[in-house]
Amino acid sequence: MAIDFGGRAALRLVPSTAEEACPSQWFCGHCGAPPPNNETPAPPARVCGECGLGLLLEARADVAPKPEDPFVIVDGSLHVCAMSASSESLLAVAETDVINRPITEILTPADAEANGPESLAGAIMHAAGGEDEVRRLMVRPANVFGVRMPLRVGACGPPRAALIVLED
DSSP: OEEEETTEEEEEOOOOSOOOOOOEEEEETTTOOOOGGGOOOOGGGOBOTTTSSSBEEEEETTTOOOTTSOEEEEOTTSBEEEEOHHHHHHHTOOHHHHTTSBGGGTEEESSTTOOGGGSHHHHHHHHHTTOOOOEEEEEEETTOSSOOEEEEEEEEETTTEEEEEEOO
């Protein structure tokens, strides 16, 4: 709301910067399962008790995957760190074949012209840098044309990384 003071500077009401933060949730970087009772794991107990394969990671509750969701964890250099079994099936790749490989080998932007924070690389870089905003994009599998998949990208960690959850 602007107030006019006859040619002098106008005052505006600014939104509060102390907005309620979105709650966070822990999940396994391999199977997506939350820790028992959704409790924060102790540092030495960060290996998933459900599958025994993944490291427990924390993300905003509105971006964290459910156990059946396909997801990929990507670091700030745009390399794949982990992926769920459902992502392996959906993208027809084995996790062991794509770890430490560029994300663009399995996912590419559906809009080849997208730049900046709206691009896949931009969204990953913002999330891996710790930005709290969740971004939604369209991608396609790198080896398939004509297929488009919506996804959400958000920060996770520790260590800091981007969480990419493929949506229906």
